[in-house]
Amino acid sequence: xxxxTEIKKPRIGVYGFxxxxxxxxxxxxxxxxxxxxxxxADIKSxxxxxxxxxxxPLDVAFIEGSVSTEExxxxxxxxxxxxxxxxxxxxxxxxxxxxxxxxxxxxxQERLKxxxxxxxxxxxxxxxxxxxxxxxxxxxxxxxxxxQKQTFATITRLLHGxxxxxxxxxxxxxxxxxxxxxILLDKKFCLGPLTMGGCDSACINHNRPCVGCWGPNYDANFxxxxxxxxxxxxxxxxxxxxxxxxxxxxxxxxLKEM
Amino acid sequence: xxxxxxxxxxxxxxRVEGHGGIKVExxxxxxxxxxxxxxxxxxxxxxxxxxxxxxxxxxxxPRICAICNLSHKFASLRALEKALDVKIPEVTSHYRxxxxxxxxxxxxxxxxxxxxxxxxFGYDNAVQMADKFGEVVTKALQLKQFGNKIMRLMGGRMIxxxxxxxxxxxxxxxxxxxxxxxxxAQELLPFAIETIDIMAGxxxxxxxxxxxxxxxxxxxxxxxxxxGNEFITSxxxxxxxxxxxxxxxxxxxxxxxxxxxxxxxxxxxxxALARVLLLGNRLKGExxxxxxxxxxxxxxxxxxYNNHAQAIEQVYSLEHLIETIDYLLAMKPxxxxxxxxxxxxGTGAVEAPRGTLIHHYEIEDGRTMVADYITxxxxxxxxxxxxxxxxxxxxxxxxxxxxxxxxxEIIARAYDPCISCSAHLVEVEFK
Numbered sequence: 309x310x311x312x313t314e315i316k317k318p319r320i321g322v323y324g325f326x327x328x329x330x331x332x333x334x335x336x337x338x339x340x341x342x343x344x345x346x347x348x349a350d351i352k353s354x355x356x357x358x359x360x361x362x363x364x365p366l367d368v369a370f371i372e373g374s375v376s377t378e379e380x381x382x383x384x385x386x387x388x389x390x391x392x393x394x395x396x397x398x399x400x401x402x403x404x405x406x407x408x409x410x411x412x413x414x415x416x417q418e419r420l421k422x423x424x425x426x427x428x429x430x431x432x433x434x435x436x437x438x439x440x441x442x443x444x445x446x447x448x449x450x451x452x453x454x455x456q457k458q459t460f461a462t463i464t465r466l467l468h469g470x471x472x473x474x475x476x477x478x479x480x481x482x483x484x485x486x487x488x489x490x491i492l493l494d495k496k497f498c499l500g501p502l503t504m505g506g507c508d509s510a511c512i513n514h515n516r517p518c519v520g521c522w523g524p525n526y527d528a529n530f531x532x533x534x535x536x537x538x539x540x541x542x543x544x545x546x547x548x549x550x551x552x553x554x555x556x557x558x559x560x561x562x563l564k565e566m
Numbered sequence: 567x568x569x570x571x572x573x574x575x576x577x578x579x580x581r582v583e584g585h586g587g588i589k590v591e592x593x594x595x596x597x598x599x600x601x602x603x604x605x606x607x608x609x610x611x612x613x614x615x616x617x618x619x620x621x622x623x624x625x626x627x628p629r630i631c632a633i634c635n636l637s638h639k640f641a642s643l644r645a646l647e648k649a650l651d652v653k654i655p656e657v658t659s660h661y662r663x664x665x666x667x668x669x670x671x672x673x674x675x676x677x678x679x680x681x682x683x684x685x686x687f688g689y690d691n692a693v694q695m696a697d698k699f700g701e702v703v704t705k706a707l708q709l710k711q712f713g714n715k716i717m718r719l720m721g722g723r724m725i726x727x728x729x730x731x732x733x734x735x736x737x738x739x740x741x742x743x744x745x746x747x748x749x750x751a752q753e754l755l756p757f758a759i760e761t762i763d764i765m766a767g768x769x770x771x772x773x774x775x776x777x778x779x780x781x782x783x784x785x786x787x788x789x790x791x792x793x794g795n796e797f798i799t800s801x802x803x804x805x806x807x808x809x810x811x812x813x814x815x816x817x818x819x820x821x822x823x824x825x826x827x828x829x830x831x832x833x834x835x836x837x838a839l840a841r842v843l844l845l846g847n848r849l850k851g852e853x854x855x856x857x858x859x860x861x862x863x864x865x866x867x868x869x870x871y872n873n874h875a876q877a878i879e880q881v882y883s884l885e886h887l888i889e890t891i892d893y894l895l896a897m898k899p900x901x902x903x904x905x906x907x908x909x910x911x912g913t914g915a916v917e918a919p920r921g922t923l924i925h926h927y928e929i930e931d932g933r934t935m936v937a938d939y940i941t942x943x944x945x946x947x948x949x950x951x952x953x954x955x956x957x958x959x960x961x962x963x964x965x966x967x968x969x970x971x972x973x974x975e976i977i978a979r980a981y982d983p984c985i986s987c988s989a990h991l992v993e994v995e996f997k
Contacts, residue, residue, distance in 0.1 A: 333633060
């Protein structure tokens with residue numbers, strides 16, 4: 309008789325840096341899956357859901373949020389050292405989030421002063437940056453917030469030691485599958501062609517334009533889309549302003565060619 | 567004799583939204599300092615929206631917080647619709663109420679069963695509770711799923727949906743779906759009522775009890791509700807929301823990226839407890855029965871009863887949601903209301919699940935010139951510190967240091983703090 313071998317459950321940590329906690333919340337809000345997840349994996353740390361975390365070696369660390377304080381930065385590097393695989397979840401971790409919409413404009417200190425005055429904080433605040441600015445990120449789950457379907461597909465693959473599948477499709481791809489009327493045909497603003505898909509075209513399904521909240525899609529044709537939007541009478545400044553709302557720091561690379 | 571100094575630090579504070587901690591410094595067995603530390607990084611939303619259009623404000627600002635994203639959306643809508651003179655039809659406001667009930671149910675059920683109750687039954691999390699309290703956990707998950715379903719339906723997505731817009735909604739739910747939602751609410755109501763009995767059986771600690779003040783929105787009608795153009799306070803006063811800066815005094819402290827607030831120069835509470843204490847006599851039906859069963863004099867000085875107040879509001883929201891859907895089914899779907907001007911000033915207040923939320927805008931030629939947000943967590947942080955201080959004094963003087971951290975955590979957690987909203991931590995230092 310072959311011996312039954314005890315399979316060691318993968319050790320997982322879920323961490324939140326600076327953001328709205330919506331990506332962790334989305335994992336907690338998977339009512340049908342959350343109990344299974346706690347059974348299938350050894351959840352070492354998930355402080356939003358459970359007390360008494362154990363901070364040791366991890367097989368997979370999931371990180372939500374941007375780096376916005378010295379403490380965030382220190383903690384991120386510490387987690388990277390003990391995690392075999394590190395996954396960025398959500399726009400703030402992937403791109404920097406809305407808090408990075410003015411990134412590198414040289415006015416961060418001014419904005420900080422406007423909101424908080426001259427106070428010296430116990431923890432040093434930093435201009436928001438995506439986590440791959442500081443450590444190697446193995447996989448990305450974009451979104452604002454992330455999609456449960458994509459997230460659990462990725463978690464399941466990682467739990468089984470398999471490689472997560474890339475999803476290189478813009479919002480338009482899903483919008484077509486949902487048979488929505490294209491807002492761009494009405495000469496109205498929409499960022500669907502430039503934006504990473506996975507949201508199931510949530511906004512256009514509700515007769516609302518895509519605001520670009522998942523961040524830029526890798527192979528988006530920025531030049532042509534700018535031309536199209538400008539032909540509707542929308543100024544370049546206005547387009548840039550709107551794209552930057554959720555483009556984080558990553559968008560700067562794409563806007564360089566514009 | 568040498569002074570004996572100790573520090574109790576609880577960091578990170580678990581089972582709350584965001585990154586926070588508690589620090590309590592103790593000198594010669596007496597509390598010398600209490601800090602509710604909010605160390606989630608600053609995001610500076612007030613400056614991010616300057617120069618943006620109202621449509622962009624509505625998209626960006628709810629990203630302050632995931633749990634109460636629709637409260638943020640709603641508060642911004644109330645402020646911006648005043649500023650731009652958008653007059654929404656009565657029926658639209660009922661669709662918004664339906665959306666808000668969804669968020670109250672989602673947020674209260676998450677907090678009550680998954681974040682707060684494990685402390686009272688001695689568990690680290692709710693999934694561990696499932697072995698002994700399987701039925702409660704399963705039903706609680708269903709209730710939370712129901713809240714999320716409404717948020718998805720009305721918001722356009724579970725978190726950060728873009729469906730609520732100036733003057734109305736991008737898309738309204740079909741009748742068939744409204745009828746399904748009503749049926750589900752009817753099926754879940756018995757569990758919300760059973761929860762009242764669970765709450766009645768909890769042992770509520772009294773070591774932190776002290777007098778405090780309460781504030782919430784005063785509905786413009788005579789029933790219980792989560793909105794108003796006035797605030798009502800426990801000193802019997804009523805204040806127009808536009809005067810919020812004179813009523814709530816904000817300041818900045820070094821141990822917190824959340825600003826701090828005082829009323830009458832003293833800490834105050836907002837949230838389900840404040841609402842039930844100030845408006846509880848307006849409750850009807852099963853919610854009134856729940857109130858009569860749970861309410862007692864200790865509620866005025868014990869924040870742990872915020873959990874109980876949330877349990878009452880779950881009943882209220884389910885009942886009122888059923889009434890709201892009956893109304894909506896009888897009405898024709900409304901048109902989106904148009905804006906009548908491009909410049910103006912407006913202050914909007916709603917009761918987010920964890921308390922009063924204020925948004926203020928000044929718009930000029932369709933662009934945001936000034937934006938100001940005061941979140942419930944920023945309002946009650948001083949009150950949490952005051953209750954922890956009282957608790958620490960009481961427990962130390964009666965030599966009950968064992969498990970003191972958990973007692974502090976129960977106090978902080980009862981408020982259901984939203985640290986992302988406030989900008990998050992518990993440390994206790996024995997000096």
